[in-house]
Amino acid sequence: xxxxxxxxxxxxxxxxxxxxxxxxxxxxxxxxxxxxxxxxxxxxxxxxxxxxxxxxxxxxxxxxxxxxxxxxxxxxxxxxxxxxxxxxxxxxxxxxxxxxxxxxxxxxxxxxxxxxxxxxxxxxxxxxxxxxxxxxxxxxxxxxxxxxxxxxxxxxxxxxxxxxxxxxxxxxxxxxxxxxxxxxxxxxxxxxxxxxxxxxxxxxxxxxxxxxxxxxxxxxxxxxxxxxxxxxxxxxxxxxxxxxxxxxxxxxxxxxxxxxxxxxxxxxxxxxxxxxxxxxxxxxxxxxxxxxxxxxxxxxxxxxxxxxxxxxxxxxxxx
Numbered sequence: 001x002x003x004x005x006x007x008x009x010x011x012x013x014x015x016x017x018x019x020x021x022x023x024x025x026x027x028x029x030x031x032x033x034x035x036x037x038x039x040x041x042x043x044x045x046x047x048x049x050x051x052x053x054x055x056x057x058x059x060x061x062x063x064x065x066x067x068x069x070x071x072x073x074x075x076x077x078x079x080x081x082x083x084x085x086x087x088x089x090x091x092x093x094x095x096x097x098x099x100x101x102x103x104x105x106x107x108x109x110x111x112x113x114x115x116x117x118x119x120x121x122x123x124x125x126x127x128x129x130x131x132x133x134x135x136x137x138x139x140x141x142x143x144x145x146x147x148x149x150x151x152x153x154x155x156x157x158x159x160x161x162x163x164x165x166x167x168x169x170x171x172x173x174x175x176x177x178x179x180x181x182x183x184x185x186x187x188x189x190x191x192x193x194x195x196x197x198x199x200x201x202x203x204x205x206x207x208x209x210x211x212x213x214x215x216x217x218x219x220x221x222x223x224x225x226x227x228x229x230x231x232x233x234x235x236x237x238x239x240x241x242x243x244x245x246x247x248x249x250x251x252x253x254x255x256x257x258x259x260x261x262x263x264x265x266x267x268x269x270x271x272x273x274x275x276x277x278x279x280x281x282x283x284x285x286x287x288x289x290x291x292x293x294x295x296x297x298x299x300x301x302x303x304x305x306x307x308x309x310x311x312x313x314x315x316x317x318x319x
Contacts, residue, residue, distance in 0.1 A: 018052055022317060053113075084122055090118065091118050091146045092113045093152040098238055099140055100112055101138045105139060119133060121145070123150070127144055162244050185279055189221065189260075190227060190228070190229060194319070202309070203215055217300055220297070223297055227284065229297060230278075231279065232260055232278065233256060235276055236275050238259070246264060247265065248266070249264075258301055260300070264285070265284060266284040285297050301315070
């Protein structure tokens with residue numbers, strides 16, 4: 001019996017200490033596990049936040065890149081587009097001449113515009129602007145209109161009848177077919193006809209200013225002051241006025257699309273809007289204006305706003 005109590009006395013303290021150790025271990029582990037869990041959860045949350053932020057930045061950058069690409073595409077489309085939205089303003093530049101307003105490319109001439117006239121350009125087609133003229137969409141050539149898209153004078157004028165037999169004057173192509181089909185009346189501008197051309201179309205030394213390599217965009221036909229001047233074909237008077245350099249002048253637009261400019265006149269015998277026919281007496285010659293050294297007819301012929309050599313158009317000039 002004593003031996004039993006001795007053994008019990010030995011084993012009880014051992015069991016008690018084991019129980020304390022086990023309880024201490026179990027009581028600490030849950031808290032330790034909890035800290036680890038919290039730390040893992042916190043780290044996971046931070047990672048999630050970081051990942052979300054990175055994805056947001058990437059999405060924003062991607063969206064910005066897409067918007068930039070869209071702007072570039074729109075800018076390129078607007079540059080190459082046949083439509084100007086919003087419309088742009090065009091200012092006519094044709095000197096003392098007029099610009100034909102047509103129903104289409106080289107189609108029917110329905111009206112005309114003068115230097116300084118402004119139009120609303122809504123589009124383009126090739127070398128033509130589509131502009132609002134008198135409430136209608138009409139065609140006008142780019143070469144004679146300055147816009148934010150392109151300045152005037154930078155678009156070559158090539159006529160539909162251009163062929164291998166064509167010749168060029170001041171950038172305008174005139175072919176034999178065009179000459180044959182002009183519909184001129186076969187009459188002399190002067191009556192009686194001039195016997196010589198005192199200054200032809202092209203470069204020269206200016207007779208008044210003395211300037212060398214001055215371009216003369218007309219022909220000068222000497223004549224007696226007060227002598228008769230004729231219309232070259234059927235047409236309508238578009239201008240009759242005075243300018244310092246050329247004195248009294250007269251502009252007639254013909255049914256064939258050409259236009260004559262007579263200046264240094266004694267006086268005009270017709271008014272703006274008058275219809276004239278080939279050979280009709282329209283003015284009297286003289287020596288008015290600054291740029292003249294004697295009585296003569298300064299005759300300039302234009303087609304779609306650009307001067308061409310009258311000697312190459314089949315018009316009888318001298319006799």
